Amino acid sequence: xxxxxxxxxxxxxxxxxxxxxxxxxxxxxxxxxxxxxxxxxxxxxxxxxxxxxxxxxxxxxxxxxxxxxxxxxxxxxxxxxxxxxxxxxxxxxxxxxxxxxxxxxxxxxxxxxxxxxxxxxxxxxxxxxxxxxxxxxxxxxxxxxxxxxxxxxxxxxxxxxxxxxxxxxxxxxxxxxxxxxxxxxxxxxxxxxxxxxxxxxxxxxxxxxxxxxxxxxxxxxxxxxxxxxxxxxxxxxxxxxxxxxxxxxxxxxxxxxxxxxxxxxxxxxxxxxxxxxxxxxxxxxxxxxxxxxxxxxxxxxxxxxxxxxxxxxxxxxxxxxxxxxxxxxxxxxxxxxxxxxxxxxxxxxxxxxxxxxxxxxxxxxxxxxxxxxxxxxxxxxxxxxxxx
Amino acid sequence: xxxxxxxxxxxxxxxxxxxxxxxxxxxxxxxxxxxxxxxxxxxxxxxxxxxxxxxxxxxxxxxxxxxxxxxxxxxxxxxxxxxxxxxxxxxxxxxxxxxxxxxxxxxxxxxxxxxxxxxxxxxxxxxxxxxxxxxxxxxxxxxxxxxxxxxxxxxxxxxxxxxxxxxxxxxxxxxxxxxxxxxxxxxxxxxxxxxxxxxxxxxxxxxxxxxxxxxxxxxxxxxxxxxxxxx
Numbered sequence: 154x155x156x157x158x159x160x161x162x163x164x165x166x167x168x169x170x171x172x173x174x175x176x177x178x179x180x181x182x183x184x185x186x187x188x189x190x191x192x193x194x195x196x197x198x199x200x201x202x203x204x205x206x207x208x209x210x211x212x213x214x215x216x217x218x219x220x221x222x223x224x225x226x227x228x229x230x231x232x233x234x235x236x237x238x239x240x241x242x243x244x245x246x247x248x249x250x251x252x253x254x255x256x257x258x259x260x261x262x263x264x265x266x267x268x269x270x271x272x273x274x275x276x277x278x279x280x281x282x283x284x285x286x287x288x289x290x291x292x293x294x295x296x297x298x299x300x301x302x303x304x305x306x307x308x309x310x311x312x313x314x315x316x317x318x319x320x321x322x323x324x325x326x327x328x329x330x331x332x333x334x335x336x337x338x339x340x341x342x343x344x345x346x347x348x349x350x351x352x353x354x355x356x357x358x359x360x361x362x363x364x365x366x367x368x369x370x371x372x373x374x375x376x377x378x379x380x381x382x383x384x385x386x387x388x389x390x391x392x393x394x395x396x397x398x399x400x401x402x403x404x405x406x407x408x409x410x411x412x413x414x415x416x417x418x419x420x421x422x423x424x425x426x427x428x429x430x431x432x433x434x435x436x437x438x439x440x441x442x443x444x445x446x447x448x449x450x451x452x453x454x455x456x457x458x459x460x461x462x463x464x465x466x467x468x469x470x471x472x473x474x475x476x477x478x479x480x481x482x483x484x485x486x487x488x489x490x491x492x493x494x495x496x497x498x499x500x501x502x503x504x505x506x507x508x509x510x511x512x513x514x515x516x517x518x519x520x521x522x523x524x525x526x527x528x529x530x531x532x533x534x535x536x537x538x539x540x541x
Numbered sequence: 542x543x544x545x546x547x548x549x550x551x552x553x554x555x556x557x558x559x560x561x562x563x564x565x566x567x568x569x570x571x572x573x574x575x576x577x578x579x580x581x582x583x584x585x586x587x588x589x590x591x592x593x594x595x596x597x598x599x600x601x602x603x604x605x606x607x608x609x610x611x612x613x614x615x616x617x618x619x620x621x622x623x624x625x626x627x628x629x630x631x632x633x634x635x636x637x638x639x640x641x642x643x644x645x646x647x648x649x650x651x652x653x654x655x656x657x658x659x660x661x662x663x664x665x666x667x668x669x670x671x672x673x674x675x676x677x678x679x680x681x682x683x684x685x686x687x688x689x690x691x692x693x694x695x696x697x698x699x700x701x702x703x704x705x706x707x708x709x710x711x712x713x714x715x716x717x718x719x720x721x722x723x724x725x726x727x728x729x730x731x732x733x734x735x736x737x738x739x740x741x742x743x744x745x746x747x748x749x750x751x752x753x754x755x756x757x758x759x760x761x762x763x764x765x766x767x768x769x770x771x772x
Contacts, residue, residue, distance in 0.1 A: 204664055229666030239661025243679050253665050301665075 154180055155201070155309060155341060160210035162196050162365075170196040172365035174210070178358075180308070181339045183332070185356035187346055187388075193365035194345045198311050201343065202231045214309065229253055232302025232310035234344075236317045238294045240286035246272070246297055247282040253305040271300040275330060292323035299331060303338070312344035316351065325489060328355055349389050353377070354482060361385055404483050405476055407516045408497045408506030413438050416445055420456050420463045423448060436496055436504060437467050444496055444504040447471055473498050476505055484513060550726040558730070562714065566734050569710045572628060572703065573696035573738075576635020577643075580692060584640050585685065588647025589673065598648060605641035613638070613702045621706045631703035631710070638699050639692035646688025650681030683754040690746035697739045711735050 155178040162171040171193040178184050186194040199205040201212055203224040212219045219227055240249045248255075250271055251264040259267075268282055275296040286294055295315065302310050315331070316324040332355050335342050346352050352359050353373045360370045361384075369381040377393060380386040413436045414423045427435050427450070434449045446467040448456075456466040473496045474483050487495055487510065497506040555562065591598035611619075616634050624630040654677050662672045678685075704712035711731045718727030 202664065204660075225666050225668050227666075228664055233661075233664035235657060235661055235664065237655075237657035237661075239655075239657045239664075241658060241662070241676060256666055256671065 154178065154215060155343070156211075156213045157201075158211045158213075160197065160200055160212060161208050162193070162200060162205060163208045169193075169365050171200065171207075174362075174365075174367055176360055176367065176370050178341060178343065180341055181335075183335050183342045183344075183355055183357045185344055185346055185352040185359045186362060187349065187352045187359055188362035189347065189388075191364075192362040194362050195313055196365075197362070198313055198343060198345045201309075201311055202228045202233060204228070204233075229256060229305060230307055230309075232305075232307040234295075234298050234302045234310065234312040234315045236314040238286075238291075238298040238318075240294055240297060240301075242286055244285075245282065246284050246286065246289070249286065249297060250282075250301050250304050252301060253307075257305055267304055271304060272297075274303075274334065275300050290323075292319055292327060295319060295327060296330070299327075299334070303334075303340075307340070309341045309343070312342065314345055314347070317346075317348075321489060324351075325486065331355065349393065350485065353393070354485075361388060403476065404474055404478055404480050404497050404508055405506070407480055407483075407512050408508050409512055411436050411496065411504070411507035413442075413504065414463070415440065416464055416467075418463060420453070420461070420466075423463055424453055424457070427453070434494060436507065437463070438504050442504055443502045444471070444473060444498055445469065447496075471496065473502075474508070475500065480516070483508060487513065547725060551729050554726050554730050562711075562730060562734065565709060565711045565713060565731075566738070568628075568708075569697070569700050569735070570738055572631050572700045572708065572710065573635060573693060576632045576699075577639045577689065577692045577696050579632070580636045580639035581643050581689060583636075584643030584688075585647050587640075588644045588685075589651065591644070592648050592651035592677075602641075602645060602648070605644050608637050609641045613699050614705065617702060617706050626707035628703075628708045630706055631700055631708040634703070635696045635699050638695050642691040642695065643685075643688045646691070647681070647685050650684030650688075651677050653684070654680045683750045686746060686750045686753060690743060690750065693742045693746065694739050697735060697742070701735055 157177070158175050160171055160174040161169065163169050174193075174197055176184075186197055188194045196205055200207045200210075201219070203219060207220075214230075240246075241252070244252075247265075247268045250268045251259070254264050254267060269279055272279060272282060277293060277296060281289065281293070286297070289297070295318075299312075299315065302312075312331075316327055319327065328351060331342070342355075344355070356373060358370065359373055359376055361368045361376070361381075363384055369376055369385050376385065377389065380389060412426055412430055412432055414426060416437055416439050423435055423437075427433075434447055436444060437446045437448065438444055446469040448463070448467050452466050452468065455461075456463070459466075472486070472490060472492060474486070476497050476499055483495060486492075487508070494507055494509040496504055497508060499505055587601060591601050608616075613634070616637065617630065620630045620634055624633060658680070659672055659676060662676045667675065700708070700710050701712045704710050704716055711734050714731030715728050718724030718729075718731065721727060
């Protein structure tokens, strides 16, 4: 457990960057510090691994006071992801990943093994290990930045606006990846952001800060339902409050039953189904209904011309949502990624439904603006979480 | 006709006095190298120090700058009064002139390393010395080599003046040439090697500098990488 009591940082005589911050972070929790610039969120984060020395207050990790630990040892135990990524340009990706293990003097085989294990974890090929950071795209670099923070099996990972410098689509993918990693590895993540969408999407608990003080520290749902004061209400924005009024629907409510074909079926069979139901996309599953990919009308044309098999032309790279995810998150994703539809799967990737733009529009009108007196004619682009 | 005979004369002088010229050549080079070596033993640590403690950097660089502005002949005269005639005095003068480029380049190379990279190193749990050894020095190396290159080229010129205080350098031949009637060939026999040393050092160290530039090494990297990938 990470416990913060009365954490304070004073610059000069009286400029209080962080003022008496006290929160408790349970093991395996994903916590976001959010606030405008100058709210002290980054300072607070950096005091956790003593990159900045606190003026006052106590930080304890599993009962151990960080103040009494050697700062260098402390930082080796806490993963840190920077906004600027900060990969060392003169070292290969592998050397970058195992930097902390190297400082901890791990044997070579263990470092090699760890590097291979970690690069797989972020869906990058092993051949990247011998490349240099400048040969990777920004998103790929930040993936390395994230696994570098995990390399020495740290239990706590601090992230300072980790996705701030990425383009919206890359950011989205990386957010999903980090959330997945955090669930899989059960580590404690603390991150700083100024993007409310990001905080709602990733965090189990959000700590809203203003002028160095905590304004509200609660789960995203509770904050959206009961904002502590006007500052919080302004900060999260009226749009999100409205979106969240209809008792937190999950995607299950909005999905339809999709038309599917089996992976072993012929292309002609797929075409006949699509023709019969007049649809432009068909999902492909295996015998146990696990989602494998999809075909759209363009692929079919191509496939028929080449007389290819269904399995050869199907698209395997498919964005999907879990049945338990919240509808508002999916709305955002669909709008942001500009996809036509999103399959809904259970935990074991079993296909259970499909969300289309049409079904979303229905539900959005029905449940969000249906019982509102004045129908909001807001521009949809306003709702997709434009970055500040 | 005149030109041809000059060239002939030049080569004749070279062949008959080959070992003498070679000795002076080595002498000239060694004095430069020793001076720069001592200067780097002092200058590089000093550069590291002032990169770390910004407060003293201005003072140190100013002092090195002032040394640099003293004309060589005046500096040699002053040093001669204290140290007497000979090679050692020239080495000391080279040392003093080499300090500025070495200190300045070490300092600049270190402080220009991207702050976020240093920050990353620190946040990973590197000690201050590890940040210096594993991040700052490797990334600043090409700039530091650049300082050594400038220092060596300056040194060749300083040593050349050393003949006036009794050091045996290639200038000895030039002085003799100016005193002799029809000494053109002799002047050339002294001047050409001096120019050649300076040019070779400059070109050689420039190549080394480029090679050690971390950003260049990576640009070469991907090509080789993608070739093996495609195979």
